[in-house]
Amino acid sequence: MTWRIGIDTGGTFTDLVGINSADGRLLFHKVHSTPHDPGEALCTGVRQLCAREGVAPAAIALLIHGSTVATNAVLERKxxxxxxxxxxxxxxxxxxxxxxxxxxxxxxxxxxxxxxxxxxxxxxxxxxxxxxxxxxxxxxxxxxxxxxxxxxxxxxxxxxxxxxxxxxxxxxxxxxxxxxxxxxxxxxxxxxxxxxxxxxxxxxxxxxxxxxxxxxxQGYLDRLCGQLRAAGLPDAPFIMKSNGGMTTAAVAGERSVETLLSGPAGGVVAGLRLAADTGRANLITADVGGTSFDVSVIHGGRPAYASRSEINGLALNVPMVDIHTVGAGGGSIGWIDAGGALRAGPQSAGAVPGPVCYGRGGTEPTVTDANLVLGRLAARSNLAGGMDLDLAAAREAVRVRLADRLNLGVEEAAEGIIRVVNARMTAAIRKLTVERGHDPAQFSLCIFGGAGPLHGAELAEETGMAEVIVPVLPGVFSAFGLLLSEMREEQMQTWLKPLAGTDAAELAARFDALAREAAVRLGAGADGARRHRVDRRLQLRFQGQSHTLAVDVPAGPIGLAAVAAQFHAAHRRLYGYTFEADPIEIVTVWAVVTLDTPPTPTPPYVPAARPSRIGERPVYLEGRMVPTPVHDRFALVPGTVIAGPAIIEQPDTTTLVLPHQHAAVDPQGNLVLRSRPRT
Amino acid sequence: MSDPAPEKLFSPALQPAVRERFLHADGDPFTGPRAYLENAGGGLTLKAVFAADQRVGALPDNAGRDNPASREVGRAIQAGRADVATFLGAPAGTILSEQSTTACAFRLLEAAALGRRGGNLVCSQLDHASFYDAAGILAARHGLERRVAPLNRATGALDPDAVAALVDADTAAVTVIHASNITGGRTDLAAVAARVRARAPQAMIIADGAQHAQHGLVDAAGCGVDAYVFSAYKIFSKPGFAFACLSERLAARPHAQLAGKAAADWDLGTRDPGGFAAFSAVVDYLCWLGAQTAAPAPADRRGLVAAAMHAIEAHEAALSRRLLHGADGLPGLLAHARVTLHGQRDHRAGREAVFAFSVAGAPTGRLVQEFGRRGVILHDRVSDAYSGHTLAALGVREVVRVSLAHYNTPAEVDAFLRALRDLLAPA
CATH class of the missing domain: 3.40.50 (Rossmann fold)
Structure with a gap:
């Protein structure tokens, strides 16, 4: 019972990551999603992973699943x-x-x-x-x-x-x-x-x-548990929640709303680990999948949380990691709108039929097709998924659907798709940074998802971020985050009260009561028999205002003056000013209870002993085809610095390094892209 | 790889005579008597070094003037340069003096990289940060690739083939650490140079001898490198000085200098003459030691230095055996189940007397404090600006380092082993 496996169901692919808790060995796998029954891809993927790696099903201790069933039920009104x-x-x-x-x-x-x-x-x-x-x-x-x-x-x-x-x-x-x-x-x-x-x-x-x-x-989870049981796998999977914690299938089956928008949370959890491992306090995590672009902010080593959100325009008030999603990804379709302008997304070719180059019946040129036309993706590679891509079909689709109608060359039109989709992604990053008082220059961009590292360099440049970090396994980073998540429950309650007139002891008692409720749901026991930690938050506002700001309340005796100072600091950061003398009001008391669990270690990065440079191919950069070295990611020894332009390939993704950049491999194996200093 | 060093402790008469020549050998003004086993961080200073530095440093003039004091300053500098060449086994040529090995690393790599387009610099995970970072920073600055040879986790050393595999016709420079200041792993410098030359004759090979210099003979000319760099304070001299010998082709590369200076002159501005005199005192000491240990004693300074360094290796090998395997009923480092040695377990082959270890469940900072309380000075290497990349390659975040020098005694090794035994004893 040594393996933990995280399964992240995406719109296009289902990603699997397994870690051996005994020796830290890491496995990963990717299968096409099966939207009609996501459990099918899950079970297939686990079975294939086990067969490929010789892992006995009985050796699997834990399955942690990021599900989109609830989300899709709302989005598709099913x-x-x-x-x-x-x-x-x-x-x-x-x-x-x-x-x-x-x-x-x-x-x-x-x-x-x-x-x-x-x-x-x-x-x-x-x-x-x-x-x-x-x-x-x-x-x-x-x-x-x-x-x-x-x-x-x-x-x-x-x-x-x-x-x-x-x-x-x-x-x-x-x-x-x-x-x-x-x-x-x-x-x-x-x-x-x-x-x-x-x-x-x-x-x-x-x-x-x-x-x-x-x-x-509930039906999905019951069916999934049956499928797992039939396959001889653990039949009690844990389910990822929107707050970045996990819960049992039983609780997820009852409080399913807490799994809405949970899909990208795994990536944020993995981003938190990366931030801690590399000593970075400020990170923007950006997950570029097949259909969506999910961005979140880690500031001061902590993720941004929200208690108010919406899905498809409908209010959804459950505690969650604050993630902004736009329809932009590898499958996003390039199209020409009524005004004759080139657009990219939000509609996606999805898993079926997928991009034209997949040869599965897709006819609309997508971002992936554009990357292929530009040479950023290889048509044939033992790496980059080992999938043969149909370059001729992709070129033809870009030509017929876009280039001819825009009177552009095929490469120009393909580059146009990339520019437009990058602009949509950039806007999403700005929404969570500039619009919330964060200067992007103070952040590193952690880019992942199968399509992310092709876009990270340009996104960082356009938003003014100094560096891009491509994790070791960007294609399955969110699934890796599932492995890192902890059992967590939250309890909130409205408690309208002027902060100045609040009895700190009474407030502490409120926190304790809420924490006890959450602990019971968590299985920690009302008496706290299982070790757990409690994080406390307050949602505050100026009296008379409508919107609130959340501040953390450290453990120990509550200092109301410190709470007020935190509120003012947050207000100043967000809006540029505050009203020091105005009365503050408590709106919500919020307790977060996390069960103590043995931490999942970050697997060590061990490069393969082989030359990293595996070839060269022309890549369309700055308006022309440029001969560009191609490197094997897993042959890069930590400390390696690669001058751009360069392509770095690995089974789950491809990274583009722009001509004026360099990519360095840090001790943990992450790729760090920075612009070259001027000489 | 050269044959394992012979093991032979200094004679009972020689050992105190050696120690008597060093400042603070038996204790320091703050902790009193103690065993100083942190020699990788910096060797003890020779009393003669202190005296020579005072004598020449106090002279009231610069070199190149027409007066006796100035002539003595000039002589000391020239003698110092000659002694550096003698110590390194370098041909007459360019001797670079700088404030530190790090400064040398940046200057030499910059010279090798300047004007290259699309090439690469090759370093290794075993490199000290001075070379490792210089290669990375200069690669990024000049649009080059930095390639990093992996260290061998089992030996804590660098395999020549791992370096050679990374070089090609575009390699501008290769940095090779002669001995690791963390694991003690010794690189077969001649083998690396030969393999690199075979594949990339144009590549400048720059050896970092900062750690090795105090532990074994350097043969810069014989091992075929373009530069050999070391820090004077690591070999019993004063801080603030590093020296390097340069091949003609490397010395001829563009570098910072005053316009009117000879092309092969790499020194910038007025150097402290005391630093040169101090290093001559080191070579004088080695000549004395060589004369005590070789029979018959060689007639020339290089021969005496070689004899001294062979004797130092033999003495340190004997101390290393004691430290790893124990003696007189004291268990050695390898005997403790909770102790993991990171690097070569053989006390002679492919290593020098620097040992990195960790104790399961014990933070290294705490261990160093506990050893200190027991009169044993050690140091821990943590994942900081100096050691992070090497420790990560070893798969650890921190290690305790115990490092020996030739003035250390079996009794001092026993003090370490005794403290270790006591610390690991069940409460």
């Missing part, structure tokens, strides 16, 4: 038939949403439809006030009538969201009892159990999303 029961008079909260306009200048803009159709949103009489007192008791007969309607509508799950239930959940709990009796077998989700925060729209929306994805996720 979740359960869900009903939503709410307080009389508030039926349209999910439909009206917030008053802000998602597209400011679009007079015809429409809000996204909630995942629950309006005919399945039902009202019952009840009312609990903001202080928790009951103004109107729950109308059981009305609920009984609703239950009859829902039975007839054959709903698969029911979400219950009452006003102010985060203060007093009595009516939601009573409703669940009645629903359990009236709709046996139908999953019921209560809003206060998903999040215990003020703001009925966000709470209701998150609750509805959980109900919507939960049956699908």
């Amino acid at each position: 979740g359960a038939r869900t009903a939503f029961i709410t307080t009389a008079g508030f039926r349209d909260v999910l439909v009206i949403q917030r008053q802000n306009r998602p597209r400011l200048y679009d007079i015809r803009g429409r809000r996204p439809a909630p995942v629950v159709p309006r005919e399945l949103i039902c009202e019952v009489g009840e009312r609990i006030l903001g202080d928790g007192t009951v103004e109107t008791p729950l109308a059981a007969p009305e609920l009984a009538a609703v239950i009859e309607r829902l039975r007839a509508a054959r709903v698969e799950s029911v979400a219950v969201g009452f006003l102010n239930s985060y203060v007093n959940p009595a009516h939601e709990l009573a409703a669940r009892d009645q629903l359990a009796r009236g709709l046996p077998g139908v999953k019921v989700c209560l809003s206060h159990e998903v999040i215990r925060s003020q703001g009925e729209y966000e709470r209701f929306s998150t609750c509805a999303l959980n109900s919507y994805v939960q049956p699908k996720m």
Whole structure:
């Protein structure tokens, strides 16, 4: 029982990384995703990895899975038939949403439809006030009538969201009892159990999303466990959550909403490890997959967390690593819009049919096709995935679909695709840096994903970052992050109170109570029998404002003045100013509990004893084909410095070093790209 | 690879005579009596070095003037240069003096790299940061590739073929460490040079002898390198001085100098004459030691230096055997199950008297403190600017280093072994 295997299901590929906890040996594998049943690719991949490496299934101690099932259920609107029961008079909260306009200048803009159709949103009489007192008791007969309607509508799950239930959940709990009796077998989700925060729209929306994805996720996990069992593999996989921690399949099956947007979290966890290993405090992690570009910020050695997010325009308030995603990746399609401008993405060729050069029926030129046309990718290589790519087909697609219509050469059009997709990625990086008070020049860009290292050098230049770090296994970096994740649960609760008038001891007691709840869910035991650590956060705002800022509260006695100072510092960094004299208000108390687990070591980098330079090929750079040395990544000894231009190939990705850059291999085996100093 | 060094401790009469010539051999003003086993960080200073530095350094004039004091300054400098050449076994030619080996590394590599396009510099994981970083920085600056030969984890040394595999027609320079200041692994310099010459005759081969210089004879001309660099303070002289001998072709490469100076003159500005006189005192000492240990005593200074260095190797080999394998009932370093030695386990072949080890479950900083409390001065190498790349290649983050010199005694080795035994004893 020495192997841990992380499986990251992406839109195009399913990545697998295995680590031997005894000797630190690392294995990796990649299979095409099977969107119709992601478990199929997972099991196939694990079986192939085991067969290839001679790993007995019984030697696998742990499977950690990053799943996109819940995410895809929302994005594709293929979740359960869900009903939503709410307080009389508030039926349209999910439909009206917030008053802000998602597209400011679009007079015809429409809000996204909630995942629950309006005919399945039902009202019952009840009312609990903001202080928790009951103004109107729950109308059981009305609920009984609703239950009859829902039975007839054959709903698969029911979400219950009452006003102010985060203060007093009595009516939601009573409703669940009645629903359990009236709709046996139908999953019921209560809003206060998903999040215990003020703001009925966000709470209701998150609750509805959980109900919507939960049956699908539960079904997937049950099926997956069966498939694993049949294959003789561990049948209790751990599931990655959006907060960068992992949980059991049982908890993920209940609180499925916490896995929404979890896909990129593994990359951030791996980025944190890389930052620690290399002594870097500020890192921007950027994952360029087949369909999406996910960017996140690690500042001062800590990732950015968020408690408010959205998916497909719908509010999603669960604690998560703050990741910004845009539809830009290797599979992004180059196209010409109505105005005649060249565009790239967000639509993607995905896993099927994939880029034209994959020869799987794709006809639209993609970013990968463009990289192939430009010589950045090899048409045939023992490295770079060992997959033969159809250069002629890629050239033809770029020519017919773009170059001829734009009156450009094929290489120019292909370079255009790269420039446009790079611009979209750059904008995403700026959104998380410049727009949040971070100077990109103070950060290193950690670029990964199968398509990332082809773009990292240009992205860093365009955003003003000094260096690019390409991890040892960029193609499976997110999956590696799964191996590093820890068991983690969070509990938040709205607690409106002026900071200045807060009793520090009472605040500490609040934290303790929330931590105990999270610890129970974590399996640490209410008495803390299993060793765990507690991180404390507060969401604060100036009194009268709407938006909050989160600050960490260190362990030990709480210093309210220090908390205020942290808030002011964060405000100043983000907005450029603060109001030292204005009163601050606590909005949310937030406890994060992480189970102590033996750390997974970073595997040592051991280069192969063979010459690194394996050839040369023309690469389109700065407007012409330039003879460019090609290196074998895994033959590069730490300390090696390679002058650009250069191509560095490895089985899971290809790295481009621009002419005025050099790439150095650090002691951990990471490639570090920097611009050449001027002489 | 040369034959293993013979093992022979200095005679009971010679050992105290050797120690008597060094400052602070038995103790220092701060800790009192102690065993100084951190010689890789810097050797003890000869009393004669201190005296020569004071005498010549105090002379009231610069060289090149027409007065007796100036003539003495000039003579001391010339004698110092000649003694450097004698010590290195270098032909008459360019002797470079600089403030440190690091400064030499940057200057020599810069000269080799300047004007190259698309070439490469080859160094190794065993290199000291002075050469390793200089190669990386200059490669990046000049658009060259830095290739890094892997060290051999089993021996803690550098395999000549690993270096040769990286050189080609575009190699501008190869840096080779003669002995590691971390593992003690000794490079077969002649073998490296021969293999490199066969594949890349144009490559400048630059040897870093900072660690080796105090442990064995240097034959710069015989081993076929273009430059041999060492730090004076590592071989019993004063800090702030490093010397190198340069081949004619390397000396002729463009380098920083005043316009009116001869092309082969690499020194910049006025050098401290005391530093040259101090090094002559080192060579004088070695000649004395050679005369004590060789029979019959060679007549020339190079012959005496060679005899001294052979005697030093033999003495240190005997001390190394004691340290690794123990003696008189004291278990050696290798006998402790919790101790891992990083590098060659043989006390003679392919290594010098520098040993890197770790103790399972014990932070190195703490170990060094505990040895210090027991009167044994050691040092730990951690993943810092100097050692990070080599330690990473060895697969560790920190090691304790124990390093011997010829003035060390069996009793001092026993003090180390006794302290180790006590520290590892079950509580």
